[in-house]
Amino acid sequence: MNLFSLAKQFPTEDAAIEYWIATRWPDGVRCVGCDHDTVYRIKTVGKTGKPSLIFECGKCQLHFSPTAGTLFHDSHLPLQKWFAAIALMCEGKKGISANQMKRHLGVTYKTAWFMCHRIRKAMSDESIEPLGSEGQVIEIDESFVGGKVSRAGLPEANRRKVKVLGIAERGGRVHLKKIKNLKLETITPILEASISENASQIHTDGSTRYVNLLPKEKHVRGNHEREIKAGDSLSNQTIEGAFSLFKRGVVGSYHKLGVEHMDAYLGEFCWRFNRRREQLEMFDAALSNMTREPLPYAKLKGGDDPF
Ligand SMILES: [Zn+2]
Structure with missing residues (x-):
C-alpha cells in the first residue's frame, strides 16, 4: 500500500x-x-x-x-x-x-x-516452511554482508562484516541466516531445518564443503565462473539476486547497519522478498x-x- x-x-x-x-x-x-x-x-x-x-x-x-x-x-x-x-x-x-x-x-x-x-x-x-517442499530446485551459497566496503582479506575488513548462509528455491523463496563460520556443525542444522526432502536438486558452488552434507543423487556442484564465461544462466541465480538486493539495501538504506541486529535485518528482508508477488496483502x-x-x-x- x-x-x-x-x-x-x-x-x-x-x-x-x-x-x-x-x-x-x-x-x-x-x-x-x-x-x-x-x-x-x-x-x-x-x-x-x-x-x-x-x-x-x-x-x-x-x-x-x-x-x-x-x-x-x-x-x-x-x-x-x-x-x-x-x-x-x-x-x-x-x-x-x-x-x-x-x-x-x-x-x-x-x-x-x-x-x-x-x-x-x-x-x-517465526518459523519457516522448508524450502523445496513442492519439488523445486534449491540453491545454496554464502556471502559476506554489512560493514564498510574495504579491502577483502584483511582482518579489519572482516571485523564488521558478517558471513551469511543463503538458501533459495529457484525463482521462489529465500532463507538468509547469519553464521559464525562454515563448519559442519554450524551449517548442518540450518540445512536440515530449511530444505525439504522433496527438493528435486540442490545446487552449490564447486567447493567440497557440502559433499557429505547433501544427498548425492540431488547435489549438483556448479562452477559459476565457467557458467558466466559460457553465457549460461547461473545455477545460483536466485540466491545471488537476493544477496545483491540485500547488499544494495545495506549500502543504500541502512548505512551503518548494526551487526548485532543482522538477523533482524535478514529476517525483514526475507519476509518481504518472499512476499514480493503479494504486494497488496503485505501491509x-x-x-x-x-x-x-x-x-x-x-x-x-x-x-x-x-x-
Ligand atoms: Zn478481564
Missing part, C-alpha cells in the same frame, strides 16, 4: 484505530487480562491531552488500550504514523533506513529507529503481526523508551 492509498483509507486517527481493533480482534474485543468477551468502550483523554479510546473489561474491570500488549505497546504516536511507517517498510524492496523514516514521519531519529525495529519484528517469519500481513509481544527498547539497546 502506498502513502496515497493509505491516506485515503485512513483519513482520520479514528479510522486507523478501528481498523487496528478489527485486525487484532476479528471476532470482537476480548479482555487482555482475563480473555472475557464483555468489554466496554470508554472515551478518555490520553497523556498528550487528545481524546483516546480505552476498553474496560465487564468481568475483571481491567482498563486497557487497543494497543496494550502488542508491538505498539506504550507508544504515544498516532496509529496513522505507525501505519505510514509499516507501509514504507513494505514498499521499499531494499528496506528503508531510520533516517529516511525520520524525514517521512517527522519524528526524532531515535523514535524512527525504534519504530523500524518494532515493525521489523512483525516483518519476520495487512505486517499489521496483523503487530499483535506480537512488545519489544522493549532496553532489549535492543538499553535505556528508556524514546516515545
Whole structure:
C-alpha cells in the first residue's frame, strides 16, 4: 500500500484505530487480562491531552488500550504514523533506513529507529516452511554482508562484516541466516531445518564443503565462473539476486547497519522478498503481526523508551 492509498483509507486517527481493533480482534474485543468477551468502550483523554479510546473489561474491570500488549505497546504516536511507517517498510524492496523514516514521519531519529525495529519484528517469519517442499530446485551459497566496503582479506575488513548462509528455491523463496563460520556443525542444522526432502536438486558452488552434507543423487556442484564465461544462466541465480538486493539495501538504506541486529535485518528482508508477488496483502500481513509481544527498547539497546 502506498502513502496515497493509505491516506485515503485512513483519513482520520479514528479510522486507523478501528481498523487496528478489527485486525487484532476479528471476532470482537476480548479482555487482555482475563480473555472475557464483555468489554466496554470508554472515551478518555490520553497523556498528550487528545481524546483516546480505552476498553474496560465487564468481568475483571481491567482498563486497557487497543494497543496494550502488542508491538505498539506504550507508544504515544498516532496509529496513522505507525501505519505510514509499516507501509514504507513494505514498499521499499531494499528496506528503508531510520533516517529516511525520520524525514517521512517527522519524528526524532531515535523514535524512527525504534519504530523500524518494532515493525521489523512483525516483518519476520517465526518459523519457516522448508524450502523445496513442492519439488523445486534449491540453491545454496554464502556471502559476506554489512560493514564498510574495504579491502577483502584483511582482518579489519572482516571485523564488521558478517558471513551469511543463503538458501533459495529457484525463482521462489529465500532463507538468509547469519553464521559464525562454515563448519559442519554450524551449517548442518540450518540445512536440515530449511530444505525439504522433496527438493528435486540442490545446487552449490564447486567447493567440497557440502559433499557429505547433501544427498548425492540431488547435489549438483556448479562452477559459476565457467557458467558466466559460457553465457549460461547461473545455477545460483536466485540466491545471488537476493544477496545483491540485500547488499544494495545495506549500502543504500541502512548505512551503518548494526551487526548485532543482522538477523533482524535478514529476517525483514526475507519476509518481504518472499512476499514480493503479494504486494497488496503485505501491509495487512505486517499489521496483523503487530499483535506480537512488545519489544522493549532496553532489549535492543538499553535505556528508556524514546516515545
Ligand atoms: Zn478481564
